[in-house]
Amino acid sequence: MSLLRNITSGLRSLFFKExxxxxxxxxxxxxxxxxxxxxxxQGTSRKDALRATRLEHGSVEIAKEEVRSxxxxxxxxxxxxxxxxxxxxxxKNPGFTAVAVLTLAxxxxxxxxxxxxxxxxxxRPLPYRNPNRLTMVWEKSRDGSPxxxxxxxxxxxxxxxxxxxxxxxxxxxxxxLQVGEPEQLSGLRVTSNYFRTLGVHPEIGxxxxxxxxxxxxxxxxxxxxxxxxxxxxxxxxIVGKPINMNxxxxxxxxxxxxxYQSLMNQDPRGGAVKxxxxxxxxxxxxxxCRTCHHLVAIGRLCDGVAITQANAEMDxxxxxxxxxxxxxxxxxxxxxxxxxxxxxxxxxxxLYILLGAVSFVLLVACANLANLVLARATDREREVAVRxxxxxxxxxxxxxxxxxxxxxxxxxxxxGLFPAYWMPNVLASIGAGDLPRLDQVHLDWRVxxxxxxxxxxAGIAAGLAPGYRLSKNxxxxxxxxxxxxxxxxxxxxxxxxxxxxxxxLSLTLLIGAGLLLRSLSRLLVVSPGFDPANVLSxxxxxxxxxxxxxxxxxxxxxxxxERLRALPGVQSAAAASxxxxxxNMDKYGFxxxxxxxxxxxEDPSAERYCITPGFLETMRIxxxxxxxxxxxxxxxxxxxxxxxxxxxxxxxxxxxxxxKHVKLGGMDSPWWTVVGVAGDxxxxxxxxxxxxxxxxxxxxxxxxxxxxxxxxxxxSTPVAISSAAQRAxxxxxxxxxxxxxxxxxxxxxxxxxxxxxxxxxxxAFATIxxxxxxxxxxxxxxxxxxxxxxxxxxxxxxxxxxxxLLGLLLRQGMLLVVCGVAAGVIASxxxxxxxxxxxxxxxxxxxxxxASVVLLLVAVSAVxxxxxxxxxxxxxxxxxxxDE
Amino acid sequence: xxxxxxxxxxxxxxxxxxxxxxxxxxxGYGIAVRLEQMSHGxxxxxxxxxxxALQRLQRAGLIKSEWKATENSRRAKxxxxxxxxxxxxxxxxxxxxxxxxxIARILEAS
Numbered sequence: 001m002s003l004l005r006n007i008t009s010g011l012r013s014l015f016f017k018e019x020x021x022x023x024x025x026x027x028x029x030x031x032x033x034x035x036x037x038x039x040x041x042q043g044t045s046r047k048d049a050l051r052a053t054r055l056e057h058g059s060v061e062i063a064k065e066e067v068r069s070x071x072x073x074x075x076x077x078x079x080x081x082x083x084x085x086x087x088x089x090x091x092k093n094p095g096f097t098a099v100a101v102l103t104l105a106x107x108x109x110x111x112x113x114x115x116x117x118x119x120x121x122x123x124r125p126l127p128y129r130n131p132n133r134l135t136m137v138w139e140k141s142r143d144g145s146p147x148x149x150x151x152x153x154x155x156x157x158x159x160x161x162x163x164x165x166x167x168x169x170x171x172x173x174x175x176x177l178q179v180g181e182p183e184q185l186s187g188l189r190v191t192s193n194y195f196r197t198l199g200v201h202p203e204i205g206x207x208x209x210x211x212x213x214x215x216x217x218x219x220x221x222x223x224x225x226x227x228x229x230x231x232x233x234x235x236x237x238i239v240g241k242p243i244n245m246n247x248x249x250x251x252x253x254x255x256x257x258x259x260y261q262s263l264m265n266q267d268p269r270g271g272a273v274k275x276x277x278x279x280x281x282x283x284x285x286x287x288x289c290r291t292c293h294h295l296v297a298i299g300r301l302c303d304g305v306a307i308t309q310a311n312a313e314m315d316x317x318x319x320x321x322x323x324x325x326x327x328x329x330x331x332x333x334x335x336x337x338x339x340x341x342x343x344x345x346x347x348x349x350x351l352y353i354l355l356g357a358v359s360f361v362l363l364v365a366c367a368n369l370a371n372l373v374l375a376r377a378t379d380r381e382r383e384v385a386v387r388x389x390x391x392x393x394x395x396x397x398x399x400x401x402x403x404x405x406x407x408x409x410x411x412x413x414x415x416g417l418f419p420a421y422w423m424p425n426v427l428a429s430i431g432a433g434d435l436p437r438l439d440q441v442h443l444d445w446r447v448x449x450x451x452x453x454x455x456x457x458a459g460i461a462a463g464l465a466p467g468y469r470l471s472k473n474x475x476x477x478x479x480x481x482x483x484x485x486x487x488x489x490x491x492x493x494x495x496x497x498x499x500x501x502x503x504x505l506s507l508t509l510l511i512g513a514g515l516l517l518r519s520l521s522r523l524l525v526v527s528p529g530f531d532p533a534n535v536l537s538x539x540x541x542x543x544x545x546x547x548x549x550x551x552x553x554x555x556x557x558x559x560x561x562e563r564l565r566a567l568p569g570v571q572s573a574a575a576a577s578x579x580x581x582x583x584n585m586d587k588y589g590f591x592x593x594x595x596x597x598x599x600x601x602e603d604p605s606a607e608r609y610c611i612t613p614g615f616l617e618t619m620r621i622x623x624x625x626x627x628x629x630x631x632x633x634x635x636x637x638x639x640x641x642x643x644x645x646x647x648x649x650x651x652x653x654x655x656x657x658x659x660k661h662v663k664l665g666g667m668d669s670p671w672w673t674v675v676g677v678a679g680d681x682x683x684x685x686x687x688x689x690x691x692x693x694x695x696x697x698x699x700x701x702x703x704x705x706x707x708x709x710x711x712x713x714x715x716s717t718p719v720a721i722s723s724a725a726q727r728a729x730x731x732x733x734x735x736x737x738x739x740x741x742x743x744x745x746x747x748x749x750x751x752x753x754x755x756x757x758x759x760x761x762x763x764a765f766a767t768i769x770x771x772x773x774x775x776x777x778x779x780x781x782x783x784x785x786x787x788x789x790x791x792x793x794x795x796x797x798x799x800x801x802x803x804x805l806l807g808l809l810l811r812q813g814m815l816l817v818v819c820g821v822a823a824g825v826i827a828s829x830x831x832x833x834x835x836x837x838x839x840x841x842x843x844x845x846x847x848x849x850x851a852s853v854v855l856l857l858v859a860v861s862a863v864x865x866x867x868x869x870x871x872x873x874x875x876x877x878x879x880x881x882x883d884e
Numbered sequence: 885x886x887x888x889x890x891x892x893x894x895x896x897x898x899x900x901x902x903x904x905x906x907x908x909x910x911x912g913y914g915i916a917v918r919l920e921q922m923s924h925g926x927x928x929x930x931x932x933x934x935x936x937a938l939q940r941l942q943r944a945g946l947i948k949s950e951w952k953a954t955e956n957s958r959r960a961k962x963x964x965x966x967x968x969x970x971x972x973x974x975x976x977x978x979x980x981x982x983x984x985x986x987i988a989r990i991l992e993a994s
Contacts, residue, residue: 006943024935027912027961031931034913037956057931066932067939 011073024067028060078396082403089404096376097408100369103775104412104458106768107365112451113419114358114761117427118351119450120441122344127260129199130300134339135307137167137297137314139331142602146335149295151281151288153321157297160317163310164299166197170264171295173277174707176543178244179231182737184541185245187275188264194276195222195256197300205239205254208278215282219250225258227274246543250277263343263436264296290321290328291589291601291666298339311336330601347435349837350758356834357512357762360505362458364769367498367505368776369462373405374495375783377466401467402460409459413451420447430760431753465494492784496816499780502773503820504827507857509766511828512835514849516759519840523752528581529681529690531620532744536718537579539740540729541707553704554635556732561612563728564712569721572618573712575698577610577705579619580681581747582740584709590692592651593661593671600667606647606692607683608664610701610708616642616678618713626658626676633697640675640700644693648677651692664696672696685751687840711744718743758838770857773820774864781813782868789875797877806869813865814858821854897929897937898946899980902965902973905947909964911954912938938963946972 012020032053039049057063090097128134137157138146149157149169158167173187188194192213201207202222212220223238232238242249262273281288301310314334322329337345384397419426420443427438540560547553557575564573578584587605597603609615613631616623624645633640641662648657661671680690698704710729714721722741729738785792788809795805832844842849904910904918915938916929941947946969952962965973 005945009943023961026959028931028935030911030958030960031913031916033958034960035916038917056928060931063930063932063935067935 082400086404086407100408101411103365103368105415107362108412108416109419110358110361112416113423114354115450116420116423116447119446121437133301136337136342137299138335140333140335148293150290150292152290163305163313165302166193167299168194168197169295169297175245176737184737184739185274186271189279191279200260202254203257213278220253221250222276223255224274228255357765361765361769364502364505364772366458366462367502368772371498373466398467402463405459405463409455413455432757499816500820502776504824506769506773507824508827509769510853513763513766514853518842520755522841523686526686532748535744536712539709540738550704569714571713574615574618575612575708575710576615579709580683581751588664591663606694609695610698610705611695612698618711622679624677629697634699639672641672642676642678642695645680646690647692777864781865785868785872792872792875793877802873809869810865817861899976905965909962911960911962
């Protein structure tokens with residue numbers, strides 16, 4: 001109540017200032033009149049009485065000032081005055097203002113841009129209800145890594161646990177939507193409780209029903225909002241309508257809200273999940289087994305159950321299962337990963353590194369601004385002295401200076417908002433690798449708030465030290481004409497310190513950028529194991545009743561490859577169930593005859609490429625021993641396969657693998673014979689060493705893959721062939737969808753994109769920081785040269801060799817640089833290890849990088865010192881001496 | 885008056901003003917005079933501090949003001965106690981009494 005009254009009364013006196021003033025004036029005058037009247041009654045003359053009361057009570061003006069400044073509104077009023085005064089001062093010094101705003105805009109802009117990225121990717125809430133109760137649930141494999149689960153395991157987990165309110169599973173699904181042009185979609189098959197687990201409700205329609213989650217029932221799907229808009233023209237009556245996918249009819253159950261964007265598929269090559277269908281498994285199905293590790297589990301913890309508690313319970317359940325089915329498990333427990341960590345964890349390290357790096361840029365910008373303000377402060381000493389003499393307190397003077405800097409900061413922030421505004425375009429053009437939620441990166445209130453905060457903080461930080469220095473000056477000396485340089489020792493020391501920290505910060509950034517550059521160059525020379533140049537890849541999957549026959553599928557792909565080969569300009573072509581570096585993952589258990597573990601689940605698994613003849617040739621994967629797969633390896637011929645070099649070395653050390661036998665997948669499968677060894681390829685990424693690999697003839701695989709990737713080697717640029725290649729495949733069957741038409745080189749590029757992104761940004765920050773520090777060094781040297789013009793003139797007049805003088809001035813600047821370099825090297829040694837995962841094949845304390853960056857910085861600083869110092873050499877002693 | 889008027893104990897001015905207004909509404913000068921009289925000239929308030937205190941009390945809702953004619957038919961702002969002001973005066977009085985008694989006990993103990 002009284003707070004409210006205080007506020008309204010304060011506001012009233014702010015807005016009806018004149019009326020308030022008048023009333024106060026009248027009241028005070030009345031007071032003094034009455035006091036004087038009292039005295040006159042005792043016989044004093046009116047004049048004397050008035051004088052006496054003024055002596056007793058002070059003047060009306062002072063009393064008024066006291067009353068006025070006691071309310072909170074006077075603070076606002078003063079601040080407003082300060083701001084107006086600050087703008088006036090800045091307008092009068094356009095050069096200083098421009099340089100200062102540009103400096104801040106660079107610092108703040110870089111920070112705003114990175115913050116908008118961090119905000120979009122990490123800080124925005126996840127699109128689930130109460131996301132911190134959601135965890136991924138994995139089997140923990142022998143090496144401690146998380147592993148998918150089989151359906152039977154999921155059923156047991158679900159039946160026995162008491163920790164989870166809901167437990168759901170999903171697997172990836174790539175249906176072909178036959179609405180308009182056939183289109184391959186990224187989708188998920190999910191248990192009916194999947195959306196209830198996440199806490200997401202359809203915007204229209206209904207959720208999946210438990211009874212639909214069984215084989216041979218209604219096939220129902222959920223559409224994403226964007227798919228609904230794009231393919232179904234936002235049809236409000238879509239619910240219950242049939243749609244065709246993979247030549248099968250599905251019924252639309254509902255459409256999810258626009259605010260829900262699936263994060264479950266983070267592969268930038270695949271695109272976001274747009275469609276969901278019920279899993280529809282049954283324990284009797286062969287793919288529902290315990291060893292069929294292809295499902296991902298996600299659970300919502302019950303209220304009050306801690307994640308460690310849940311983990312302990314799940315470990316117990318898993319131990320019991322391992323005991324009951326010793327040959328079907330090789331796991332050693334269960335891993336629970338909070339969903340935030342699962343989805344955003346991998347992205348957070350590089351983002352926080354970027355945020356750290358960019359804060360260095362801001363610090364350098366602040367130091368530079370502080371330097372500018374300090375330099376100007378010397379010119380303003382007289383102004384401050386006059387104001388102090390007129391009664392301004394030190395606090396009031398510092399406040400005035402801070403107000404100026406805040407205005408600068410806000411101007412800088414306004415300019416610095418542009419980078420954040422453009423950030424989405426920048427991300428699109430340079431490519432950010434596999435950062436999730438990039439579509440969420442844009443200006444919002446958090447970014448604006450951050451920018452304003454950073455701007456004010458930067459302004460205040462840059463103004464505090466100079467303000468303090470300035471207000472402490474001895475006003476006596478400053479008032480005297482000619483005493484220009486009072487307090488200069490302390491302020492010179494402060495400026496030196498600022499330069500040292502600028503150099504140190506820039507050096508740290510430069511070293512970070514240097515290490516990333518070395519990593520990237522090391523990575524780019526890693527051979528992927530195949531030759532990606534001039535190869536186009538495109539994906540297709542067969543749909544339709546006629547493809548239920550395996551021989552039709554095999555023949556279809558053989559024919560398609562033939563048609564592609566016949567195209568003009570095509571050197572060779574082939575198809576494979578997956579290709580390296582394209583984000584595919586398909587592994588099969590690999591059981592070597594005579595070396596099978598007691599529990600076959602402990603045998604390793606290998607990446608499986610189901611290929612048509614000519615794949616090695618098209619990819620230019622070298623054949624190291626034995627023979628390649630040929631068209632003669634038909635469905636009726638003996639079953640043969642190729643293995644990778646690592647597979648040969650690891651499984652048959654010191655032996656010839658040719659002619660050896662292996663089983664693939666389950667133990668009930670037939671024996672396959674190794675006929676050749678191919679060179680290793682990098683499947684996951686250039687930075688991940690090759691794993692076990694095997695190549696199987698598509699003609700011989702018992703369930704021939706319907707989803708295949710064509711690779712086409714051409715003489716010229718691969719994109720040129722794309723439309724001819726699509727026509728060639730459609731000439732065989734026009735109803736088959738073709739997607740991911742991508743040159744292999746793009747996949748290689750994508751696999752290094754994350755590092756490239758970090759390098760570009762940190763490189764840009766380092767460049768900005770370096771430029772700012774050089775401006776700082778230049779400024780300090782130029783300033784000290786200007787101040788010592790007279791001294792230099794005398795020295796020259798007395799015959800000092802100019803070379804020696806130059807050395808003197810250079811030494812002063814370079815001493816600061818050397819101190820900065822020393823501090824920067826120490827900081828870098830301490831900090832570069834945080835780059836950890838971003839580095840490749842380079843030590844965080846790589847000597848070469850450190851040495852070359854130090855050299856670069858010293859060389860550039862020498863130039864920045866030399867330019868103003870050289871000007872001092874051209875000083876005419878007569879002019880310099882007359883100057884004072 | 886041989887002794888110089890004393891400065892008021894920090895924070896007591898508000899209480900004294902409230903006390904002065906407890907009897908009747910008064911204008912600024914009246915309050916100053918009454919304070920001086922009641923303290924037998926020990927306390928003298930200058931105009932600046934008085935009006936700062938009046939503004940503070942008014943904003944806290946403890947007093948209210950109104951322009952009225954004085955006995956000499958001038959215009960003056962009269963201040964009067966509000967209900968919360970009256971309550972505050974009572975609690976302050978009690979608190980003051982407690983403190984004075986306590987201080988006295990300390991000073992007399994020896």
